[in-house]
Amino acid sequence: MPQPVDFYFDFSSPYGYFAAAKIDALAAKYDRTTTWRPILLGAVFKITGQQPLPTIPMKGGYALHDLNRSARWFKIPFRMPGKFPISSTAPSRAYYWLQDRDPVAAKTLALALYSAYFSEDQDISSPDITADIAAKLGHGRDAVLQAINDPVIKERLKTEVDAAIERGVFGSPYIVVDGEPFWGSDRLDQVEQWLAKGKW
Amino acid sequence: MPQPVDFYFDFSSPYGYFAAAKIDALAAKYDRTTTWRPILLGAVFKITGQQPLPTIPMKGGYALHDLNRSARWFKIPFRMPGKFPISSTAPSRAYYWLQDRDPVAAKTLALALYSAYFSEDQDISSPDITADIAAKLGHGRDAVLQAINDPVIKERLKTEVDAAIERGVFGSPYIVVDGEPFWGSDRLDQVEQWLAKGKW
Numbered sequence: 001m002p003q004p005v006d007f008y009f010d011f012s013s014p015y016g017y018f019a020a021a022k023i024d025a026l027a028a029k030y031d032r033t034t035t036w037r038p039i040l041l042g043a044v045f046k047i048t049g050q051q052p053l054p055t056i057p058m059k060g061g062y063a064l065h066d067l068n069r070s071a072r073w074f075k076i077p078f079r080m081p082g083k084f085p086i087s088s089t090a091p092s093r094a095y096y097w098l099q100d101r102d103p104v105a106a107k108t109l110a111l112a113l114y115s116a117y118f119s120e121d122q123d124i125s126s127p128d129i130t131a132d133i134a135a136k137l138g139h140g141r142d143a144v145l146q147a148i149n150d151p152v153i154k155e156r157l158k159t160e161v162d163a164a165i166e167r168g169v170f171g172s173p174y175i176v177v178d179g180e181p182f183w184g185s186d187r188l189d190q191v192e193q194w195l196a197k198g199k200w
Numbered sequence: 201m202p203q204p205v206d207f208y209f210d211f212s213s214p215y216g217y218f219a220a221a222k223i224d225a226l227a228a229k230y231d232r233t234t235t236w237r238p239i240l241l242g243a244v245f246k247i248t249g250q251q252p253l254p255t256i257p258m259k260g261g262y263a264l265h266d267l268n269r270s271a272r273w274f275k276i277p278f279r280m281p282g283k284f285p286i287s288s289t290a291p292s293r294a295y296y297w298l299q300d301r302d303p304v305a306a307k308t309l310a311l312a313l314y315s316a317y318f319s320e321d322q323d324i325s326s327p328d329i330t331a332d333i334a335a336k337l338g339h340g341r342d343a344v345l346q347a348i349n350d351p352v353i354k355e356r357l358k359t360e361v362d363a364a365i366e367r368g369v370f371g372s373p374y375i376v377v378d379g380e381p382f383w384g385s386d387r388l389d390q391v392e393q394w395l396a397k398g399k400w
């Protein structure tokens with residue numbers, strides 16, 4: 001039985017959003033499952049000294065252009081949110097809370113949260129908005145809000161982020177196939193080749 | 201008559217090296233010519249505050265892995281040079297000197313310089329090594345050395361770099377098709393689509 005493909009992403013990462021829309025179908029094509037692992041890039045950037053894309057002179061303007069064009073390329077609805085980047089703590093905690101209960105539902109929630117942020121400009125950094133989105137999918141609104149403030153879930157997210165950093169995850173999306181790391185939605189073609197044939 | 205495709209690159213940029221190996225054949229497939237424009241990323245990084253990839257914590261180790269894997273992906277010989285990054289002033293000046301005399305020969309020289317650096321670990325930041333490589337292609341060794349120290353050529357390179365920055369070029373490779381900018385060797389598939397059908 002092959003290992004699941006590890007899919008690391010930050011809820012505030014637009015390229016992570018693109019990859020999230022593609023990764024499960026891509027893995028399934030090669031009879032592989034995935035494990036989704038939301039992380040907090042802010043904690044990573046403290047180590048790498050990187051800055052959020054839009055704040056980098058010259059690169060920021062191109063990035064916005066590239067995001068819109070890449071969204072059309074992937075045929076994914078996209079509208080740059082008014083507030084960017086945002087803290088992804090609330091949606092990440094909601095994700096891990098649900099993952100322990102129902103991993104499939106957790107992915108559905110992740111896609112709904114991503115979509116709300118990157119195509120409807122909803123500020124999912126707000127626990128209330130994250131809980132509203134979860135409630136629409138049939139999850140208890142109060143249970144989600146409680147989970148976001150639960151010390152156990154807080155610690156769980158921290159542990160996941162630390163483990164990701166320990167593994168070398170420095171960006172989003174970051175995909176690991178049988179130990180082989182791929183960074184960026186522009187590596188999905190190489191991910192596919194690796195799934196199909198292994199090392200080239 | 202369509203405009204040539206503008207191909208900006210830095211002689212010290214491995215992803216620029218990959219794109220250099222591909223861009224002319226790609227453009228020719230759609231009956232397009234190219235104009236090659238070596239730049240100095242050092243001048244750009246002063247504005248954007250970016251650091252050379254290998255010096256970034258976590259990202260640096262991945263970058264080396266990605267470079268080797270992407271070289272195999274593109275089927276391009278590659279060996280990470282012992283000294284990296286290097287100043288690309290000498291090869292860039294030699295390029296512009298020759299471009300004014302013979303644009304086709306200048307591209308051949310650029311490919312030879314890139315190949316010497318990224319597959320044979322020759323330090324092309326040295327005017328002597330750049331001149332040696334040009335001499336092997338039939339250009340006068342002394343004429344190349346003289347060009348590298350020629351105030352007119354120095355100014356020419358400076359003007360090209362300033363114009364590139366003015367245009368928003370912040371990385372290598374950076375490809376402009378009919379005003380549409382693409383950054384990175386991982387955008388070659390989008391460049392091809394743009395050449396084939398224009399905006400999507």
